Amino acid sequence: MNLDYTSSRRKFIQQVSCSIGSSFLAFATPAFSKGFTLQEEAAASAVIQEPTRKLGVALVGLGKYSTDQLAPALQETQRCKLVGIVTGSPDKAEEWKRKYNIPEKNVYSYQNFDSIKDNPAIDIVYVVLPNSMHAEYTIRAAKAGKHVICEKPMAVSVKECEDMIQACKSADRLLSIGYRLHFEPYNLTMTEFAAKKTHGAVKVITAKDGMDIEPGVWRLDKKLAGGGPLMDVGIYCVQGALYTVGKNPIAVTAKEGPKTDMKRFSQVEQSLTWKLEFPGGIVANCECSYAEEMNLLRADAEHGWFELKPAYGYKDLKGETNLGKLNIAQVNQQALQMDDFANCVLQKKKSKVPGEMGLRDVRILTAIYEAARTGKRVELTNL
Template structure:
């Protein structure tokens, strides 16, 4: 199994400085129409989703990058006009503290590296956006929150679904209960993965497998659909292809129990394609299918309502919402505490599956 150090060396995170950066005095009380965003990690999600989305945002813009791959820099500069002074590697990242062009540092690294670099980002005095899942452990999540509080910067976790309008309807209904008391919730997400390849997501240390990668969508979906927190969990791991899924689980099935008798079932799997979030209530039901998708999130209700509000780009909506929270000094929609709660449940799921018994949360 690869460890964090070998991953960092392999991807070039120990490369030296690329340029001599001018020093600036950062003013915390700035007034800007748009916030400058610096992406940390230029993998697929940054390259194909976040960077293009930043071309569509109204309240933030791509201003800088942190990368351990120098060969990527010319491509990004040609494509997005990023200035030399806004290019960093993992050793020079501290210098962002002196750069007034950058207001937000967005951590888009493997999950096992989130805590280290989110804390590093907070210590520059810039606001921190951290991709989901927040971190590998509750302890790491708490350390990120502590660092952001200490440095008086805002922290947001990249749960784009909570910014999506049809999902926001379900969040509203968790409080208004238009179909009466919620009795059960189901949240399942999976893909028919024949060969996952040697990816960091399937590395136990760096990614943790599907329960971290997409399982947190099921957990988070249950929590925002019920509007409450579970008190216990029972879980089971299944692996029908141990020759492929050598370090992580192929399928995880879990049940969350709540104080009012409500129960929720969740699943994440690499053995089948499934993508549904459904609430059964005393006077009907409603669902999103798919509930987790970059496009095409839609749903329906037992009385024929359609949940099909369309937005052009989920990532752009997410980043604009978070930028406005900073510019207007308002509470973040998905703060660090939200990411921490999901990781606490992930840890309990893994413990329950290991013990073969229920775990109290």
């Protein structure tokens, strides 16, 4: 049996634009109608009240994610557009200038980045650099008067996250974290099922994310990445557990897995397992790996279960419950994410995935590492 979640266009716009109020969580109720184009869905997410100019976005760092995901998504957005780039590669700069018609005056290096403050065409800076560089460029962008989207994880330490939030507050600029799955209908459905108790109260969450990473990439350099798979794919498991349960965890236990490739994993963990404890006795059993492919978010409840497999990819997500398969329209997650932030800037309202959420998650990641290192249960009291 297929479970088909549809609605009228008006209801779609209303539900995608609304938020569930919470200090750490704000989601739209998923009611995605098949047949809408990605452009219509992006427009619905932005809730266009009246015509206005598109906000200019500059991508800082032109690696794989910018190249394969963000730049193409910016060709589909309704409230923002790609107007600038920051790169240390002259060859990449020339290629991007030609491909996306970017004027020379909107091309920056890491050395002259601060002069972006004099460019009124750029409203938003999207930081897509190695994790250890997130704090520096977020702070510099805020001081330059630009609103900021920062890729996940927000930073490599709690202190850096706090400094980023303070810098944006001092500059009166908005800060958002690149949590694209908060705009993805399958993941939103997990939140809705749990909140509405469609299968009874949730008892156990299972979250797994992993890949077989190629050797020699910056993500295996602890100085650049801050850690291994936990900092990269593991954060999706943490997020998935939290937005499915709808509560913050209260404690964590964890264990690092064995290393079977000492050359590849000389600086970071190869895998980690951890258990998050939530109020009411709910638990989330999580696992991440840089040596094994896995992609699952599952909730076992009183009267059934619901899951996504794969759960965290850029496209082709699939869902199922004990009653049958889910049939929900696929969307361009990054386009919806960036349009939502542009709309926040235009309406002068806080993002649903703000810096405070990124800080919360880095606190949890830090506690997971501590629990794995010490073998002790670590309470989470400052979320």
